[in-house]
Amino acid sequence: MTDLMISGRFDIDIAPADAVLPGTGRFDFTKTWTGGIKGTSAGVMLSGGDPSSGAAGYVAIELFEGAIDDRTGTIVFQQFGSMADGAEVLRYEVIPGSGTGELATGTGEVVLDAANGDHQVTLRLRLT
Numbered sequence: 001m002t003d004l005m006i007s008g009r010f011d012i013d014i015a016p017a018d019a020v021l022p023g024t025g026r027f028d029f030t031k032t033w034t035g036g037i038k039g040t041s042a043g044v045m046l047s048g049g050d051p052s053s054g055a056a057g058y059v060a061i062e063l064f065e066g067a068i069d070d071r072t073g074t075i076v077f078q079q080f081g082s083m084a085d086g087a088e089v090l091r092y093e094v095i096p097g098s099g100t101g102e103l104a105t106g107t108g109e110v111v112l113d114a115a116n117g118d119h120q121v122t123l124r125l126r127l128t
Contacts, residue, residue, distance in 0.1 A: 002127045006069050008035030010119045017044075024048045031062070037123060039066015041077070049083075057082040061095075068125060073101025077110065094125065103127075 014029040025047040033039050043062025049055050060079040066072070076098035080091040092110040099106040108125040 004069050004123075004125045004127070006036035006123045006125060008033055008037035008121050008123070010034070010037075010041075010121065012119065014045075020046060029060075029062070033064070033066060037064075037066070037068050037121065039064055039068075041065070043077075045079075051083070054086055055084050068103060068106075068123065071102035071127070073099055073103035075099045075103045075106050 010031040010033045012029055012031045014027050017026045017028045019026050027045040027047070029043055029045060031041045031043075033041065041062045041064040043060055045058050045060040047056060047058040049057055058079070058081050060077075060081075062077045062079075063074060064077060065074045068075070076095045078091075078093060078095050082089050090112060092112055094106050094108045094110075096107045105128045106125055107128075108123060111122045111124070113120040
């Protein structure tokens with residue numbers, strides 16, 4: 001078993017898409033990752049609520065392809081975010097069983113710092 005702590009960052013391009021359900025939003029996105037996490041990812045985000053009032057939530061799934069700490073393959077991330085009364089909560093993790101190549105056994109979580117619009121991340125990755 002190998003436990004890794006990898007730092008990186010990403011740039012994101014996000015575009016609205018047709019909603020799946022009434023009263024919800026959908027966004028398609030791509031990311032370019034740099035640092036200890038190098039590659040690209042693409043995903044879809046579904047949202048609900050009213051972000052302008054401070055009460056909303058979203059879920060997202062994204063497929064990453066590239067290298068993490070020089071180990072190559074693919075892995076799928078999932079996100080679950082919410083905001084209420086000015087407080088934000090985010091779970092951003094590796095979906096168990098989703099990896100390929102040298103990332104096939106990966107599990108873990110991403111800690112995101114998006115201060116000032118910059119997306120700095122720390123990935124805690126466990127390879128078994």
